[in-house]
Amino acid sequence: MLKTERQAYILRQIDLHNRILSSDLSTEINVSEDTIRRDLNELADMDKIIKVHGGALSKSFHSSFLKSDVYQADSKRLIAQKVVPLIRNNMFILTTGGTTIIEMARILPPDLNATFFTGSIPAAHEYAQHPNIEVIFLGDKISKSSQIAVGGEAISKISGIKADLCIMGINAIDETGITDNDWEVIQVKRAMIQAAEKTIVLSIAEKVNTHQKLMICGLDEVDTMITELDPSHNLFESYKKHGITIL
Amino acid sequence: MLKTERQAYILRQIDLHNRILSSDLSTEINVSEDTIRRDLNELADMDKIIKVHGGALSKSFHSSFLKSDVYQADSKRLIAQKVVPLIRNNMFILTTGGTTIIEMARILPPDLNATFFTGSIPAAHEYAQHPNIEVIFLGDKISKSSQIAVGGEAISKISGIKADLCIMGINAIDETGITDNDWEVIQVKRAMIQAAEKTIVLSIAEKVNTHQKLMICGLDEVDTMITELDPSHNLFESYKKHGITIL
DNA sequence: CATTTTTCTGCAAATTCTTGCAAGATAATT
DNA sequence: AATTATCTTGCAAGAATTTGCAGAAAAATG
Structure with a gap:
């Protein structure tokens, strides 16, 4: 998997779930957590996500309080x-x-x-x-x-x-x-x-x-x-x- | 295989798969990776693809990747x-x-x-x-x-x-x-x-x-x-x- | 405050990229 | 037709990138 691709995937996951854990991404994409962390840092530098301890949040995190109203x-x-x-x-x-x-x-x-x-x-x-x-x-x-x-x-x-x-x-x-x-x-x-x-x-x-x-x-x-x-x-x-x- | 032919083939592959690896193309078309890389760079200069480390991506891929907010x-x-x-x-x-x-x-x-x-x-x-x-x-x-x-x-x-x-x-x-x-x-x-x-x-x-x-x-x-x-x-x-x- | 988890740093291995160069192919010119 | 110039391609060596790993530092947790 190419680096750019991976970062796009990460971005998409964050858009979807509003937050993600480095460890989850690591097992999901099958790369080391270091790589994920570096990706997250790069994306954060580009102002695309908010990096936090253990993972990252979507920039529009505030809207995630509205949460999805999907039943169950x-x-x-x-x-x-x-x-x-x-x-x-x-x-x-x-x-x-x-x-x-x-x-x-x-x-x-x-x-x-x-x-x-x-x-x-x-x-x-x-x-x-x-x-x-x-x-x-x-x-x-x-x-x-x-x-x-x-x-x-x-x-x-x-x-x-x-x-x-x-x-x-x-x-x-x-x-x-x-x-x-x-x-x-x-x-x-x-x-x-x-x-x-x-x-x-x-x-x-x-x-x-x-x-x-x-x-x-x-x-x-x-x-x-x-x-x-x-x-x-x-x-x-x-x-x-x-x-x-x-x- | 002519250069133009080859580049057309590459473009088509990218359209088809949204991404490709230089190494794959190299074995596929049977030319050196250097040649592939040069092709990819040329195509990227023409704004037809996005060149990334290890291969290239379809342009549309990138636009959805940047997506964020609507321009203008x-x-x-x-x-x-x-x-x-x-x-x-x-x-x-x-x-x-x-x-x-x-x-x-x-x-x-x-x-x-x-x-x-x-x-x-x-x-x-x-x-x-x-x-x-x-x-x-x-x-x-x-x-x-x-x-x-x-x-x-x-x-x-x-x-x-x-x-x-x-x-x-x-x-x-x-x-x-x-x-x-x-x-x-x-x-x-x-x-x-x-x-x-x-x-x-x-x-x-x-x-x-x-x-x-x-x-x-x-x-x-x-x-x-x-x-x-x-x-x-x-x-x-x-x-x-x-x-x-x-x- | 001790333990666990996460992050940072440096480093090493693998891969990929760049550059210069040479040989062959192709095109242009005389 | 011969010669010259240009283009294309492969190769090699050094530079740069990417990635994983180990150990120390920092942060979170109870």
């Missing part, structure tokens, strides 16, 4: 961390939008080389930041309620894809399957599951064993489910029986 | 204010991306009822916030350097549109016409101008009477030009002679 952000970050290892180089990956997916997009390792398909503007935006990821946007008409592309164009584009993974944030899952409450979104999600070899669903535990009005698919279409809880939690018994891997 | 934000806000009145209800409008366009998107009156087409993720995102605007995203493959959709898919989608207005942020304009420096972006912008009845170009005054390498169109294709200056400024004399309305 910590859980979602945890889920995101569990997904990342499943993504390998050269994969074709279909994803939905949703805050958990965004969180995932942000922590994808910088050297990952993959193609991401999505109909979500925020997700596409995040993927596009990444140095080695190819982004394909699916569809044309954008639904305001869900901030994703919907309609026949999106569906037909998705159908034309043979993806390795479908990574999907969901709203409700129970023994009968995955459900949602937006007709247009349902269509898109169904098409995505069809188009991918494996389907990974992401959900905070709170949504497990709940259901909504519209069915997306049965449990047999799901390969892996990821929540913030430990996989051994007894909440997942019935899902395991359906052959779903819990992470 | 005040001017751009002023320009945005001048555009808004030109947009009427029920219009079909093609727009590019760019910070000026984003600024415009933010101040669109809430009761405006129109359909916006764009290939820019940030622009689409802004439009999607608006209560009464319909957003159509153009294209699928997203170029990291420009953050817009590029390629045949985008072009053909644009060609299928008959829009009332094309509102375009530009990089350079002089007596010969509008120019830019990114081949893929050129294609998209050209298609947009073709597909729209009227073309409005937005530019900060600093860019007026400058030019870049690649031609988008002549002045006769432009209907209106908007800058932050007063329309009576003598900078615009020659443009007025070409029948362009200055605002």
Whole structure:
């Protein structure tokens, strides 16, 4: 990794999280802490960040008191961390939008080389930041309620894809399957599951064993489910029986 | 392999991967690293790439790296204010991306009822916030350097549109016409101008009477030009002679 | 105030860069 | 066609950069 690249990555991480630890960056990028510290000092000299003992802060730190108002952000970050290892180089990956997916997009390792398909503007935006990821946007008409592309164009584009993974944030899952409450979104999600070899669903535990009005698919279409809880939690018994891997 | 050929190859690789190592190129093309380095330096002198220790980066990479705050934000806000009145209800409008366009998107009156087409993720995102605007995203493959959709898919989608207005942020304009420096972006912008009845170009005054390498169109294709200056400024004399309305 | 963590300093190894130079290729000129 | 000038490329040696490491200094923590 080139020095400039590394510093750009650091800057981006600081923009994203408002603060970072030298030690975290060190293990993340796989360079010594000295190097990170020198980078941070250089960036601080350039007035791009604020260097503090043990790490650095975003210059607009004051605004970070407003914090992001993402519900259960910590859980979602945890889920995101569990997904990342499943993504390998050269994969074709279909994803939905949703805050958990965004969180995932942000922590994808910088050297990952993959193609991401999505109909979500925020997700596409995040993927596009990444140095080695190819982004394909699916569809044309954008639904305001869900901030994703919907309609026949999106569906037909998705159908034309043979993806390795479908990574999907969901709203409700129970023994009968995955459900949602937006007709247009349902269509898109169904098409995505069809188009991918494996389907990974992401959900905070709170949504497990709940259901909504519209069915997306049965449990047999799901390969892996990821929540913030430990996989051994007894909440997942019935899902395991359906052959779903819990992470 | 000829020098020019080699440099074209290098440029293409950088466009493709956003970054390259001198050593990789050396083994790839089978010339000494010195030669690669000299090539990179030449390309950097021509402002086509960013040379860094150990290799080079795409120019766009650097701009997103510097990002911080918007250059001449005040001017751009002023320009945005001048555009808004030109947009009427029920219009079909093609727009590019760019910070000026984003600024415009933010101040669109809430009761405006129109359909916006764009290939820019940030622009689409802004439009999607608006209560009464319909957003159509153009294209699928997203170029990291420009953050817009590029390629045949985008072009053909644009060609299928008959829009009332094309509102375009530009990089350079002089007596010969509008120019830019990114081949893929050129294609998209050209298609947009073709597909729209009227073309409005937005530019900060600093860019007026400058030019870049690649031609988008002549002045006769432009209907209106908007800058932050007063329309009576003598900078615009020659443009007025070409029948362009200055605002 | 003792312990742990982080930072600073100097140093060494590896890599990359610069520079001058020479040989070959290409272009220009007579 | 011959000669001269210019360009291109590879090589080598010294300079500069980058990075990791070790030990001392400084800061944070309880």
